Amino acid sequence: MTVRKNQAKLTPEEKRAFTGALLELKRNGTYDRFVRAHNTFLMTDSDFGDRVGHRAPSFLPWHRRFLLDFEAELQKVDPKVSLPYWDWTVDRTPASSLWAADFLGGSGRDRDGQVLDGPFAYAAGKWAVTVGVDKRPYLVRELGARGVQLPTKAEVNAVLAMPVYDAAPWNSSSDGFRNHLEGWRGAGLHNRVHVWIGGQMSSAASPNDPVFWMHHAFIDMLWAEWQRRNPKSAYLPGAATPNVVDLHRPMRPWNNVTPADLLDHRKFYTFDTESAR
Numbered sequence: 577m578t579v580r581k582n583q584a585k586l587t588p589e590e591k592r593a594f595t596g597a598l599l600e601l602k603r604n605g606t607y608d609r610f611v612r613a614h615n616t617f618l619m620t621d622s623d624f625g626d627r628v629g630h631r632a633p634s635f636l637p638w639h640r641r642f643l644l645d646f647e648a649e650l651q652k653v654d655p656k657v658s659l660p661y662w663d664w665t666v667d668r669t670p671a672s673s674l675w676a677a678d679f680l681g682g683s684g685r686d687r688d689g690q691v692l693d694g695p696f697a698y699a700a701g702k703w704a705v706t707v708g709v710d711k712r713p714y715l716v717r718e719l720g721a722r723g724v725q726l727p728t729k730a731e732v733n734a735v736l737a738m739p740v741y742d743a744a745p746w747n748s749s750s751d752g753f754r755n756h757l758e759g760w761r762g763a764g765l766h767n768r769v770h771v772w773i774g775g776q777m778s779s780a781a782s783p784n785d786p787v788f789w790m791h792h793a794f795i796d797m798l799w800a801e802w803q804r805r806n807p808k809s810a811y812l813p814g815a816a817t818p819n820v821v822d823l824h825r826p827m828r829p830w831n832n833v834t835p836a837d838l839l840d841h842r843k844f845y846t847f848d849t850e851s852a853r
């Protein structure tokens with residue numbers, strides 16, 4: 577069974593195994609298929625039309641399945657690898673070990689935001705950005721440069737206390753747990769982290785930056801934590817609703833995968849925080 581660990585607790589070998597598997601997926605073309613898929617969905621998801629990956633109740637199950645597919649590819653390269661999660665309420669500065677040269681590398685240089693250290697630096701020759709919104713072939717980060725802070729534990733706890741999963745009109749204006757976690761309302765949790773990192777992470781092609789997976793692994797963990805704290809709350813909508821995916825409707829691009837199939841993460845993996853329970 578896969579165990580997802582806090583990135584801050586990975587051993588040097590675990591960090592090497594994870595970044596090595598990422599580089600191999602990049603080399604064999606698998607990685608950019610995932611970037612392209614995310615880009616396509618983000619561009620077509622719309623508040624007033626069909627929406628599945630974003631601005632919609634299925635934001636959480638869609639990304640859970642997207643991460644599961646990606647983790648399965650990593651494990652084809654190295655069966656010991658799992659997706660680490662990044663708890664940005666704790667590791668919340670550009671000085672965190674996450675951004676060291678032996679892991680993801682750090683912020684980009686002032687002139688153009690280009691990341692210059694770590695395994696994903698352009699000059700290292702293994703991480704050319706090919707799917708994107710502009711022509712820059714290098715990974716860009718501007719950690720904390722846009723005047724926003726990473727969300728705090730208090731902001732997260734306030735959202736985890738919201739008992740209703742989602743509500744009409746089921747888009748970026750909804751009042752409920754999903755939309756506050758996705759970050760279109762309130763403190764802006766998930767979206768604010770993308771903005772704090774900047775560069776490709778604040779674009780539709782956000783998976784170009786490997787931190788995408790660790791950020792979304794934590795968002796996924798917060799969904800599981802919300803379920804634990806709100807055991808009587810259900811995924812909504814429970815029945816057919818225009819333009820969005822209800823509990824039992826299949827989610828594009830998968831065949832026969834519904835939100836109901838993805839509600840219990842323990843079918844697929846556990847978190848390191850759960851083993852002691």
Ligand SMILES: [Cu+2]
Pocket residue numbers: 766770782792
């Ligand atoms: Cu995201």
